[in-house]
Amino acid sequence: MTDLVLRRLNALKPLSPAQRQRLEALGERTESAAPGAMLQREGAPIRPTFILSGWACRQRLLADGRRQIFSLLIPGDAVGFCVEPGPLSSASAVALTKVVLAAVEPLTGGLNGSGARPGGAQDPSTFADHMRRSARLEEGLLLDHVVRLGRQTAYERTAHLLLELHSRLALIGQANDRRFIMPLTQEVLADFLGLSVVHINRTLQQLRRERLIEMLGSQVILIDAAQLAVIADYQPQVLDPTA
Amino acid sequence: MTDLVLRRLNALKPLSPAQRQRLEALGERTESAAPGAMLQREGAPIRPTFILSGWACRQRLLADGRRQIFSLLIPGDAVGFCVEPGPLSSASAVALTKVVLAAVEPLTGGLNGSGARPGGAQDPSTFADHMRRSARLEEGLLLDHVVRLGRQTAYERTAHLLLELHSRLALIGQANDRRFIMPLTQEVLADFLGLSVVHINRTLQQLRRERLIEMLGSQVILIDAAQLAVIADYQPQVLDPTA
DNA sequence: CGACTTCTTGAACCGAGTCAAGAAGGGTGG
DNA sequence: CCACCCTTCTTGACTCGGTTCAAGAAGTCG
Numbered sequence: 001m002t003d004l005v006l007r008r009l010n011a012l013k014p015l016s017p018a019q020r021q022r023l024e025a026l027g028e029r030t031e032s033a034a035p036g037a038m039l040q041r042e043g044a045p046i047r048p049t050f051i052l053s054g055w056a057c058r059q060r061l062l063a064d065g066r067r068q069i070f071s072l073l074i075p076g077d078a079v080g081f082c083v084e085p086g087p088l089s090s091a092s093a094v095a096l097t098k099v100v101l102a103a104v105e106p107l108t109g110g111l112n113g114s115g116a117r118p119g120g121a122q123d124p125s126t127f128a129d130h131m132r133r134s135a136r137l138e139e140g141l142l143l144d145h146v147v148r149l150g151r152q153t154a155y156e157r158t159a160h161l162l163l164e165l166h167s168r169l170a171l172i173g174q175a176n177d178r179r180f181i182m183p184l185t186q187e188v189l190a191d192f193l194g195l196s197v198v199h200i201n202r203t204l205q206q207l208r209r210e211r212l213i214e215m216l217g218s219q220v221i222l223i224d225a226a227q228l229a230v231i232a233d234y235q236p237q238v239l240d241p242t243a
Numbered sequence: 244m245t246d247l248v249l250r251r252l253n254a255l256k257p258l259s260p261a262q263r264q265r266l267e268a269l270g271e272r273t274e275s276a277a278p279g280a281m282l283q284r285e286g287a288p289i290r291p292t293f294i295l296s297g298w299a300c301r302q303r304l305l306a307d308g309r310r311q312i313f314s315l316l317i318p319g320d321a322v323g324f325c326v327e328p329g330p331l332s333s334a335s336a337v338a339l340t341k342v343v344l345a346a347v348e349p350l351t352g353g354l355n356g357s358g359a360r361p362g363g364a365q366d367p368s369t370f371a372d373h374m375r376r377s378a379r380l381e382e383g384l385l386l387d388h389v390v391r392l393g394r395q396t397a398y399e400r401t402a403h404l405l406l407e408l409h410s411r412l413a414l415i416g417q418a419n420d421r422r423f424i425m426p427l428t429q430e431v432l433a434d435f436l437g438l439s440v441v442h443i444n445r446t447l448q449q450l451r452r453e454r455l456i457e458m459l460g461s462q463v464i465l466i467d468a469a470q471l472a473v474i475a476d477y478q479p480q481v482l483d484p485t486a
Numbered sequence: 487c488g489a490c491t492t493c494t495t496g497a498a499c500c501g502a503g504t505c506a507a508g509a510a511g512g513g514t515g516g
Numbered sequence: 517c518c519a520c521c522c523t524t525c526t527t528g529a530c531t532c533g534g535t536t537c538a539a540g541a542a543g544t545c546g
Contacts, residue, residue: 136327147303396533
C-alpha cells in the first residue's frame with residue numbers, strides 16, 4: 001500500500017535503502033475517508049498525511065458557493081504536510097473518492113521530517129529534502145494552473161490537464177503508455193478548470209470527436225499525446241531544477 | 244531608499260534594532276532597470292534582490308505570445324530571493340516601470356539570509372524568517388489569484404485586485420486611507436487578470452460610473468472600499484498565521 | 487511640434503454560461 | 517435479480533460576458 005508513496009518520492013530523488021525501509025512504517029497508521037469528506041479545513045492546524053489511495057483536492061469556496069479547486073491530489077501526494085507550512089498546504093482539502101491516508105508521525109523522528117535545512121553544508125539526503133522537492137513540484141503545477149485559467153481556452157485547458165494528470169500518474173506507475181484512470185466527475189473538472197459542467201462535457205466530446213482522446217467510464221486514453229501537447233502548449237514539469 | 248523594505252519586513256514581523264541597522268547595507272549596492280527590462284529569466288539561476296522603487300511582475304509567455312502575469316511586485320518585494328527557491332521565485336520577472344533594485348549579498352552574512360531553519364529549537368528571529376513570511380504572503384496572493392481567474396467575473400476580479408493593491412501598498416506606507424498610485428497600463432492589468440485590454444477599460448469605467456472608485460492618471464481612489472469588498476468577496480491576507 | 491504609446495468607443499462576433507429536460511449509470515434494498 | 521432512486525452525463529436552445537477589429541482621442545516624451 002505504501003508503494004505509491006515510495007515511487008513518488010523516489011521519482012523526485014532516489015531513496016536510500018534505509019529510507020525505503022523506514023517508509024514502510026507508513027502502513028502502520030492509516031485511516032480512510034469517504035468521498036466528500038473534508039481532510040483539512042482552511043485555517044485549522046495541519047496534520048501531516050500522505051494519500052495512499054484515492055483522489056482529493058485543495059479548494060476554496062466563494063461566499064455564494066462557487067468553488068475553485070487549486071490542486072488535484074493523487075496517491076503519493078502529501079496533504080497538510082510540508083517543510084514550510086504555507087497557504088497552499090493549509091488550504092481546505094476534500095476527498096473526491098474514497099481515500100486512504102497514512103499518518104506521517106511514525107516517520108518524522110527517524111526520517112528527519114522537519115529536520116534541518118541544507119542551507120549550510122549539511123547532508124541534503126533527508127526526508128525533508130524529498131518533501132521540499134514535492135512542494136516545489138506542486139508550486140510548479142500551481143503556476144501552470146494560473147496560466148491555464150488566465151490565458152487558455154476551454155479546449156486548451158482540458159488538453160493541458162489531461163497531459164498533466166497522465167504525467168503525474170506515470171510518476172507513480174499508475175499510467176500505462178497512453179491510458180490512465182481519472183475518477184473525477186465533470187463537476188470536479190469544471191471547478192478545477194474554471195468552466196461550467198456543460199461546457200466541460202462539450203469540450204471532452206470535441207476532443208473525442210477529433211480522435212485526440214478516448215474515454216470509457218473513468219478510463220482516459222490519450223490517442224495523440226503529441227498533438228494534445230501542441231494544442232495545450234504543454235511543457236512537462238522539470239523535476240529537480242536544483243538537482 | 245531602504246525604508247520601504249524595512250517597513251515591509253517590519254510589517255510581517257518586527258525587526259530588532261540590530262537587524263534594522265544591518266538592512267541599511269541594502270543601500271550599498273543598487274542598480275536600476277528600465278521599463279520592460281527582464282530582471283530574471285525563467286530557468287536561469289536566481290539573484291537575490293529587493294525592489295527599492297518601481298513596479299515589476301512575474302510572468303510566463305505562451306508559444307503564441309499570450310502573456311499571463313503571476314504576481315505584481317511592488318517596492319519592498321523580493322525578486323529571486325527566497326529561503327526555499329521554487330518555481331514562483333524563479334519565474335521570469337520583468338520591470339513594469341523604472342525599477343531600482345538592491346542586491347542582497349551584503350546582508351546574507353550577518354542577517355543569516357540562507358541560515359538554518361527553526362525546525363529544531365533555534366531562534367526564529369532571523370532574516371530568513373522574515374523572508375519565509377514574505378514567501379508565504381506571496382503564496383497566499385497566488386491562491387487568491389487562482390480564485391479570481393477561475394471563478395470571478397471581470398468586474399469582481401478588478402475590484403479584488405484594487406483592494407489587494409491598496410492593502411499591500413498600505414503595508415509599505417504607500418497608500419493613504421483611500422488613495423494610491425498604480426503605475427500600470429491597462430495592458431498589464433489585462434495580462435494579470437486574464438482579460439482583454441478593451442474589457443479592462445470598460446470594467447474600470449463601470450466601477451467609476453458606479454462611484455466605487457475614481458481614477459486620475461495613475462492615481463486610484465477607492466470611494467467605497469466596503470462595497471468593493473462585498474463585490475469581490477475580498478478577504479485580506481492573514482499575516483502570520485503561525486505568529 | 488510630431489511620433490508613439492495608451493486610452494476610449496462602437497459594432498460585430500463568438501466562446502462559454504444558463505436553463506431545462508431527458509438518458510444513462512450506479513448503488514441499495516426488497 | 518429486479519425496481520427504484522439519485523447522481524452524473526448529455527443535448528438543445530437561448531443568453532450573455534468578454535473578445536476582436538477598427539478607428540479616433542488623449543496623453544507623453546524627445
